[in-house]
Amino acid sequence: MILETLKVAPDELLRRTGWEIKPQGACKAEICVPLPESVTTSGGLIDIEKLARRLAMPLVHEEAAGLWSLGPESGAKALTSATAPDFELPDWKGQPFRLSSLRGKKVLLVTWASW
Amino acid sequence: MWQALREELYPQGLEIVSVALDTLAEKALPFIEAANPAHPSLIDTAHRVDELFGFLNVPCAVWIDEQGVLVRPPETAWIRNTEDIKFGESVAKDVKVLYATINSRRYWDKYPAALRDWVANGAKSRYALTPEAVLARSQPRPVEEALGAAHFELGQHLYLQGLKDLAVEHFKQAHRLQPDNWTYRRQAWSMVNPQQGPTELYESDWLTDVRKIGAENYYAPLDMD
Numbered sequence: 001m002i003l004e005t006l007k008v009a010p011d012e013l014l015r016r017t018g019w020e021i022k023p024q025g026a027c028k029a030e031i032c033v034p035l036p037e038s039v040t041t042s043g044g045l046i047d048i049e050k051l052a053r054r055l056a057m058p059l060v061h062e063e064a065a066g067l068w069s070l071g072p073e074s075g076a077k078a079l080t081s082a083t084a085p086d087f088e089l090p091d092w093k094g095q096p097f098r099l100s101s102l103r104g105k106k107v108l109l110v111t112w113a114s115w
Numbered sequence: 116m117w118q119a120l121r122e123e124l125y126p127q128g129l130e131i132v133s134v135a136l137d138t139l140a141e142k143a144l145p146f147i148e149a150a151n152p153a154h155p156s157l158i159d160t161a162h163r164v165d166e167l168f169g170f171l172n173v174p175c176a177v178w179i180d181e182q183g184v185l186v187r188p189p190e191t192a193w194i195r196n197t198e199d200i201k202f203g204e205s206v207a208k209d210v211k212v213l214y215a216t217i218n219s220r221r222y223w224d225k226y227p228a229a230l231r232d233w234v235a236n237g238a239k240s241r242y243a244l245t246p247e248a249v250l251a252r253s254q255p256r257p258v259e260e261a262l263g264a265a266h267f268e269l270g271q272h273l274y275l276q277g278l279k280d281l282a283v284e285h286f287k288q289a290h291r292l293q294p295d296n297w298t299y300r301r302q303a304w305s306m307v308n309p310q311q312g313p314t315e316l317y318e319s320d321w322l323t324d325v326r327k328i329g330a331e332n333y334y335a336p337l338d339m340d
Contacts, residue, residue: 002272018167058262060269064281067272071166071265072256078169079188079253082246084179085167089134089157092147097155099132103183106129106234110117110176110192111164113135113298114142115305 001070007045017070018085019055021046026055029081084109116194120227121154128181129234130154136162136173136298138271139306161271162298166264169254172297172334178233178243186233186243188252191334193222207322212330222337229339242339252338263292267299274306283316290317297333300324 001016010021019026025034039050048070052059058071073080084107086100099109121131131154135143140158147156164170168177169189176192177185198218202211233240244252254260270285286303293299304311304320311321325333 002268056258056261058258058265060262060265060285062269062273062281062285065273065276065278067269069265069269069272069285071261071263071268074256074258074261076256077250077253078166078256078260079185079250082185082249084177084183084185086183087163087167089159089163092135092144092156092158097132097157099179100183102130102132102155102179104181106181106237107132107179108129108176108192108230109132109134109164109168109179111134111136111170111173111298113173113301114137114146115301115309115311 003048003068003070004066006048006068007041007043008048010044010046013046013051015088017057017072018087019051019073026051028085029083031080118150118152118154120194120230121152124231124234125154127234129230132157134159134164136165136170136302138162138274138302160275161268162302163268165296165298166268169256170298171254171295178230180237180243184246185249186238188244188249189254191222191337192226193217193334194227196223209322209325209330213325213333216331217334220334220336222334225337225339259292263289263296263299266292267296270303287317290319
């Protein structure tokens with residue numbers, strides 16, 4: 001997740017990382033990790049540095065561009081759960097497509113590249 | 116290839132979603148436009164599905180059931196018969212070995228057959244794995260790998276912003292931290308040299324790295340017997 005600031009809205013965090021902030025902690029599929037109260041700022045934003053430490057998500061800073069990159073949670077497997085991670089990507093005509101829109105069908109998701 | 120399978124299996128409840136791992140979307144578009152696919156054909160400039168699912172190479176695929184649960188983790192998904200490809204003398208021996216391995220493993224035979232079995236039989240298919248088996252086969256993600264993903268995302272973002280020198284440094288970090296991720300390496304190499312041969316920017320290149328691991332190990336054997 002590319003960041004220009006280290007305080008982000010919970011819905012933006014969910015959209016880009018799949019981690020949802022709930023009363024019981026940061027949750028993805030059936031997993032919830034308790035969080036210290038200080039992760040949420042008084043303005044309702046998420047303190048990314050504190051969250052990153054708790055979830056073992058690496059945070060890379062590129063000072064010259066004024067950007068941070070938040071990596072995925074680490075320490076176990078690439079798949080946190082067998083529930084397919086949801087995402088939104090543009091299709092080739094530029095229209096947003098969400099994986100979960102195919103719920104109810106079997107799906108084969110295949111990668112390819114031009115290179 | 117995928118379109119023919121999609122046409123066959125869509126009426127039985129399967130949708131195919133193809134994801135182009137191309138930071139430069141304009142490179143993928145001509146291929147997609149020529150194919151004019153009926154299925155969702157997405158462009159993933161940041162290689163986000165690598166981070167989300169643990170993809171490391173192309174072509175690789177996952178299977179997801181009607182409830183949104185993975186029944187196959189990322190694995191090689193070759194469905195093109197490569198037996199009839201004739202290589203000229205100038206083609207490197209390693210490339211020939213790579214394709215000979217694909218031929219001998221008969222991915223294109225086994226993979227569609229397994230897919231048809233799953234589409235017909237669902238959870239009763241011998242190819243549908245339990246959630247525990249899917250997680251057991253998922254790639255380990257130590258902190259170095261996660262850090263590599265963060266560097267790659269930053270690299271492609273900077274590249275698209277026109278900050279190419281900065282981008283290269285982050286691509287190099289991604290390559291060092293996720294040495295088994297071919298999509299990160301090939302993406303960066305291809306931006307400098309479309310053939311992914313040696314360049315002044317990167318220490319390695321496609322053929323050199325294929326030789327390092329052995330061409331027969333470029334694609335993992337299909338575990339579908």
